[in-house]
Amino acid sequence: MKLITAIIRPERLEDVKAALFAAQVTGMTIMKVAGHGGEKEVHESYRGAPLVYHFHEKIRFDIAVSEPFVQVTLDAILKAARTGEVGDGKIFVRPLERVVRIRTGETDMDALTPDPMRFAEAPAPVIPGC
Numbered sequence: 001m002k003l004i005t006a007i008i009r010p011e012r013l014e015d016v017k018a019a020l021f022a023a024q025v026t027g028m029t030i031m032k033v034a035g036h037g038g039e040k041e042v043h044e045s046y047r048g049a050p051l052v053y054h055f056h057e058k059i060r061f062d063i064a065v066s067e068p069f070v071q072v073t074l075d076a077i078l079k080a081a082r083t084g085e086v087g088d089g090k091i092f093v094r095p096l097e098r099v100v101r102i103r104t105g106e107t108d109m110d111a112l113t114p115d116p117m118r119f120a121e122a123p124a125p126v127i128p129g130c
Helices: 010-022 067-081 116-121
Strands: 002-008 029-035 042-046 049-053 056-065 089-095
Touching (some): 002 010, 002 067, 010 067, 067 089
Antiparallel strands (some): 002 089
8 A cells, every 4th residue: 555645736736637537546635735846936026025936836636545556546647747847746655554444444455446456357236127
């Protein structure tokens, strides 16, 4: 199990969400954050007074995934977030020691997004009367 944290440009939010949903990655937390990396500071003026912005608005995703979803999640974020310009962001992958789904009490792998291989091999449900 891994915790993937991605810091991206705000204008790429919708593209990244769509790519993650298309990859069947649906459990995520999204936050507005501010940070400073390789981007230059921005100089502006307000009522004649100079302003310097050292921190830039970003979007942070936290996504807990099972091992089979790690590369799928990374690929989706990379494809959707990359512009090729300074400030595209970073992705951090950290191990998760334990996960508990509060609603059901399920733990670890059972509490995360299903394994894509197990999901693909599951037989279609039989619906009576159809």
